[in-house]
Amino acid sequence: MCKMYGNKGVNIVFNIFNTNNKNNIKKRKKEYYMKFKIKKNIILDQLVNVSKAISSRNIIPILNGIKFELTSEGLTLMASDTDLTIKSFIPSDKIESIDSTGTIIIQSKFLIDIIRKMPSDVVNFEVIDDLKIMIYTEHSKYNLNCLNSLDYPQIDIETKDEYINLKATDLKTLIKQVIFAISTQESRPLLTGINIKVNGNVLEAIATDSYRLAKKTIILDQTISEPVDIVIPGKNVDNLDKILEDNEENVEIHVFNNKILFRYEHVDFQSNLLNGTYPNTSSFIPNDFIFIITTKLNDLFSSIDRAALLAQSKEKNIIKMETKENMLEISSFASEIGKVEDYIEIDKNTSEDISISFSAKYMMDALKTFSSDDITIFMNGDSKPIILKSATDESLIQLILPIKTY
Numbered sequence: 001m002c003k004m005y006g007n008k009g010v011n012i013v014f015n016i017f018n019t020n021n022k023n024n025i026k027k028r029k030k031e032y033y034m035k036f037k038i039k040k041n042i043i044l045d046q047l048v049n050v051s052k053a054i055s056s057r058n059i060i061p062i063l064n065g066i067k068f069e070l071t072s073e074g075l076t077l078m079a080s081d082t083d084l085t086i087k088s089f090i091p092s093d094k095i096e097s098i099d100s101t102g103t104i105i106i107q108s109k110f111l112i113d114i115i116r117k118m119p120s121d122v123v124n125f126e127v128i129d130d131l132k133i134m135i136y137t138e139h140s141k142y143n144l145n146c147l148n149s150l151d152y153p154q155i156d157i158e159t160k161d162e163y164i165n166l167k168a169t170d171l172k173t174l175i176k177q178v179i180f181a182i183s184t185q186e187s188r189p190l191l192t193g194i195n196i197k198v199n200g201n202v203l204e205a206i207a208t209d210s211y212r213l214a215k216k217t218i219i220l221d222q223t224i225s226e227p228v229d230i231v232i233p234g235k236n237v238d239n240l241d242k243i244l245e246d247n248e249e250n251v252e253i254h255v256f257n258n259k260i261l262f263r264y265e266h267v268d269f270q271s272n273l274l275n276g277t278y279p280n281t282s283s284f285i286p287n288d289f290i291f292i293i294t295t296k297l298n299d300l301f302s303s304i305d306r307a308a309l310l311a312q313s314k315e316k317n318i319i320k321m322e323t324k325e326n327m328l329e330i331s332s333f334a335s336e337i338g339k340v341e342d343y344i345e346i347d348k349n350t351s352e353d354i355s356i357s358f359s360a361k362y363m364m365d366a367l368k369t370f371s372s373d374d375i376t377i378f379m380n381g382d383s384k385p386i387i388l389k390s391a392t393d394e395s396l397i398q399l400i401l402p403i404k405t406y
Contacts, residue, residue, distance in 0.1 A: 034070045034102030034133075035126040038095050043123065044115050046077050046088040049267060052239040054108055055081035062147050065105040068125075069149075072101060078155070079108065082272075084236050085155050086243070089266040096122055105147035106133060114142055157261065157268050164198065164253035165222060168244050168264060171251050174205050175241045177216045177369040177396055182234040183209035194237050195278040198228035198255075206281055207234070212362050213284060213399040214369065228255050231278050236271040243267060285387060285397060289378040292349040294391055295328060297375040301367045303330040303342040308360035310334045317360035318403050323353040332360070356382045357405045366398035 050066060058064050058081055067078040074091040092098060104127055115123060120137035127133045128143070135142045166174075175194075183191035188210075195206040201220045206213065240262060244251070252263040262269040304319060307330045311317040319332040323346065330342045356379060366388055367375065374391035388398040 033100055033127045034068065034104055035099040035124075036070055036075065036095055037097045037099075037122055037124050038075070038090070040115060040118055040121055040123050042090060042094055043075075043077075044112070046090060047112050047115060049243045050077045050079040050086045050088050051108055051112060052242065053079040053081055053084045053086040055083075057081075060153075062105060062151050063153075064109065065107045065147050065152075066111065067103070067105050067149065067152055069103045070098065070101045072098065080153075080155050082153070082155075083233070084239065084272070085157070085268075085270045086239075087157060087268040087270075091266070102127060103149040104133060105149050105152055106144060107147065111144070114144075157270055158254070158256065158259075159252075159261065159263070160254045160256070162225060164203070164220065164224060164228075164255070166203075166218070166220075166251050166253060167247075168249045168251050169246050170218065171262075172241055172244050172246055174216050174218065175237055178205050178207040178214040179234060179237055179241070180365050180369075181207040181209060181212050181214040185209070190231055190274055190276045190278055192235075193231040193233050193274045193278075195231050195281075196228060198224050200224065206278070208279075208281060208284075208399075211359075211401050212366065213281060213397075214366070215281070215285070215397045215399075217395045229278070230255060230260065231274040231276070232260060232271055233274055240269050240271075243269065284385065285399060286380060286385075289380055289387070290350065291323070291352070291354050291377075291379040293323065293328065293346050293377040293379075294348075294374055295344055295346040295377075297367065297370055297372060299344045300328075300330075300375060301364060303328075303344050304360050304363055304367075306330075306342050307332045307340050308364070310337050310340045311360055318357055318405065319360045319363075320355060320357045320405070322355040323348060325353075354379055354382065356386065357403045358386060358400055359403060362400050366400060369396060369398065 047066065054064060063081055069076040072092065074089055075095060076087060076089050078085065078087040114135060118137050119140055122137070124136050125133060131146045131148065133144050133146050135144065178194060182194060186192065191209055197204045201223045203218045203220055205216045244264060249265055254261040254263065259270060259272050307319045308317050311319055311332045311334070319330060322329045326346060327343050328346045330344070331340060333339045370390050372390040372392050376389050376391050378387035378389070382402060383404065384402070386400045386402060390396060
């Protein structure tokens, strides 16, 4: 009897344990197991955006994943490499259905390609246990390993009461007009970023690699009480440009001592700043010039493009520009190929002529940033910087150092 009682007792205890465990699992599924349905194009666009914050050099494995946080209000996607954090919110009215909420980290390596190649316009996401998620449509199903959201580092997105407001289209234009001039040499880290200065209602963006310089000035619709002088990593600014849409929506810019936040529609883009003081470039651009030449922008660009075909060095692409009365001669020479001479009409302020050489690539990069019909070239001699400005808009200045030829 004791033996039978013992067996029954063990069985009874064992069954109770199993029943409680199943109930716990059901309860956890109900409370924590995320399940939702969403249109493929909606989530794909935002996954592509946030994935730009994932670095191939991450040494923290969980930062190779994208954080999914689903509430009744909507889905928040976040990715970070600690230097750059991107968070995107998809409101519930853009989600087909939300069955249960929760948080999970999905490894990003194959995620975007999986969603992109799904054969249906609507995709289902369902967490099936603590560290697995099923992504499926009617005819296709993926079971992916996940990571525990509790292991994801705490990353705060902060805002300030006073911030800069810019239209998205103006910010994108500013980026394109200066970012090409940043340095790619890590030995001078500050020059790999864009210097942003704000004084009152004047914002300046400056980039230089010490061989060329780009400067854009914008008059804000507001006055900022505290001066701003920061350097944003160029690679992060490039990613911001890829995310921003070219429209009239406002972008909030919140500046802190060590980071900057760009808030745009449902996207938060937070970047660390580069440490150090950016070089004072104000003295690089002279106020007075001996030679002032005005010509058609497209004519100058096309002429340099043609002359660059025979440029002697692919790295420097050196070409020569020489004034001859009311004409500008653009030429290049390659000993093994030959010589090219191209002519365009100009207006100039003096009867004196000048001959100067420069990098065709640098000049063409600079000319691409202008949209006016005419371009004005300012010079003080063959060894002094070449300054480019629009004939109708002085908010953009491009500077190129000449190349001495012998």
